[in-house]
Amino acid sequence: WMVYTDGNPAPQRYANASHLPQVRTLADGSIATLDAGTTLSARFGWRKRELELERGRMQLQVAASLRPLRVQAGGSSIRDIGTTFQVERLNDGRVEVALLEGAVEVTSGSAQHTLAPGQQLQVSPSGRIQPGPQLATTAAAEAWPEGRLVFDATPLSTVVERMNRYGSTPLVIADPDIADLAVSGSFRAGDPHELLSALELGWSIAGQPRKDGALELRRTY
Numbered sequence: 001w002m003v004y005t006d007g008n009p010a011p012q013r014y015a016n017a018s019h020l021p022q023v024r025t026l027a028d029g030s031i032a033t034l035d036a037g038t039t040l041s042a043r044f045g046w047r048k049r050e051l052e053l054e055r056g057r058m059q060l061q062v063a064a065s066l067r068p069l070r071v072q073a074g075g076s077s078i079r080d081i082g083t084t085f086q087v088e089r090l091n092d093g094r095v096e097v098a099l100l101e102g103a104v105e106v107t108s109g110s111a112q113h114t115l116a117p118g119q120q121l122q123v124s125p126s127g128r129i130q131p132g133p134q135l136a137t138t139a140a141a142e143a144w145p146e147g148r149l150v151f152d153a154t155p156l157s158t159v160v161e162r163m164n165r166y167g168s169t170p171l172v173i174a175d176p177d178i179a180d181l182a183v184s185g186s187f188r189a190g191d192p193h194e195l196l197s198a199l200e201l202g203w204s205i206a207g208q209p210r211k212d213g214a215l216e217l218r219r220t221y
Helices: 002-007 134-146 156-164 192-203
Strands: 012-015 022-025 031-034 039-044 049-061 069-073 076-080 084-089 095-101 104-108 111-115 120-123 129-131 148-155 171-173 182-188 205-209 215-219
Touching (some): 049 134, 069 084, 076 084, 095 104, 111 129, 134 148, 148 156, 156 182, 156 192, 171 192, 192 205
Parallel strands (some): 049 069, 171 215
Antiparallel strands (some): 012 039, 022 031, 031 049, 069 076, 076 104, 095 120, 104 111, 120 129
16 A cells, blocks of 8 residues: 555645746745746655646755655656756746756656756757756856846747746747847846847847737847
């Protein structure tokens, strides 16, 4: 009976439907900071701990335990080795992992990569693991739980997806040619107009209002 119940523990669901990050204490004592629009499910047995990031982004400060902890995000599996780390699932299927303290082991198919503090990586929809820059990771990882979004040569499509989590005025990329435009800067979460001012000044992109309240992003020339 104990083996069966550990393999099938009752799931617990955590959802943040607000426009601000929220801090939740999980059943094992771990501290999860859920970004706006994030959904997380957890299963804690007497031998192991399993989490699944269904959507959005989270920061996890893992409670010490003899039970191993794994986070599933799409086709990627993250194994904790005593740490504080972040995981994000993007709408296009990419998974990003950033490590603040300790160590984590990321597995995708037959590929495997261990992160050191201050490092990040991205897993593509095909399962390929691609290491990311170190300095940008630290700034961006420390910023969003405090209400700021930091981008370093980030595709505009990703910038828009993250900004849209925080406000009631969605941004929509109307011109596919600008979706991969690399954007850098620091912006207040939930303030699309600050982002729009920077896009117009630095990248000649403006937001045009639509009847449904959204703002369409297009080049101004």
